Amino acid sequence: MMQKFSWVGSEGTYIDQPDVQRLQHAVVGRFGGNSAAGQTKNEDGCLIWIDEKEEWEFVMVLDAHNSAQSAELVIRQIEKHRTSIALLLSGKVSVEVFNQMERKLMQLFQEDGFKEACRHVQGETACLIAVRKGKYLYWFSIGDCLLYLFHPELAAFGQYQLNQRQFYEWVGQVNTFEQEVPCFSSGIRELRQGKNQLLLTTDGLVxxxxxxxxxxxxxWQQCRDVDTADGVAALLSIIQKNHVRDSATVVSWTVEIGEPASFASNQ
Known part of the structure; x- marks a missing residue:
């Protein structure tokens, strides 16, 4: 069994109205921007699946432009494959789980029917997917959404952000996966022992x-040592007070890891 949540900005804009909700141990925050700054629509989206035993999470955030149609299309495509993705994540932690996940995502973004549907939407979307299974985090990123991992051992080295924003990558009317070679970035990270906070966001926040x-x-300074929902609410409140126009969608959750993590041999 899993907890499920999906939303696109065309369903509710949250302009001038920050919204923070809990979904099991995760938090989703949505803010459509300030109307006084000129905002009239919200083209973000997100999808969250959480295993009820907290053995895994599958989270996606999307930042579309020129309409929310491309975000709606990507969410529908991912949801079509929900059963097979959940089955894959129900297995034992192994490198093959993440290898199969990447192959699965590549397959569904390259399906002929999906690519044909992309040609008929207005606009395109950035898309960031994060999958946590056991003490490992996998991500698949198209475009310029952001993924953070907050932990004191990483913060000591100034490391907070996992992916790099890539511009001129999208899914939709302009489609990265229509090229001879699809362009995206992905990676796998070992979580540290103790409390790890994961956070995905669209670019309105930054x-x-x-x-x-x-x-x-x-x-991280807004999120550390506070309840996850309070931290997300603080982020949205601050950008609202600073008159942000662009919409921001934030999904964050914490994972407690009991196993020791890797250290250098002389540490």
Missing amino acids: ECPNAVFAEPESI
């Missing part, structure tokens, strides 16, 4: 006026 969250450490 492109706020006054650059309040342009540096990853500033996001």
Whole structure:
């Protein structure tokens, strides 16, 4: 069994109205931007699946433009494969789980029917998927959404952000997966022993006026040592007060890892 949540900005814009909700141990925050700054629509989206035993999470955030149609299409495509993805994640932790996950995502983004549907939507979307299974985190990123991993041992080295924003990558009317070679980035990270906080966001959070969250450490400072929902609410409140126009969608959750993590041989 799993907890499920999906939303696109065309269903509810949250303009001038930050919204924070819990889904089991995860938190989703949505803010459509400030109407006084010129915002009239929200083209973000997100999808969250959580195993009820907390053995895995599958989370996706999307940042579309020129309409929310491409975000709606990607969510529908992922949801079509929900049963097979959940079955894959129900297995024992192994490298093959993540290898199969990447092959699965590549397959569904390259399906002929999906690519044909992409040609008929208005606009395109960035898409970031994060999958946590056991003490490992896998991500699959198309475009410029952001993924963070907050842990004191990583913060000591100034490491907070896992993926790099890639511009000129999308799914939809302009489609990365229509090329001879699809372009995306992916990776796998070992979580540290203790409390790990994971956070996905669309770029409205980091492109706020006054650059309040342009540096990853500033996001961590709002989230550390507080309840996850309180941290997400604080992030949205701050960008609202700084008159952000762009919408921001944030999904965050914490994972407690009991197993020791890797250290250098002389540590």
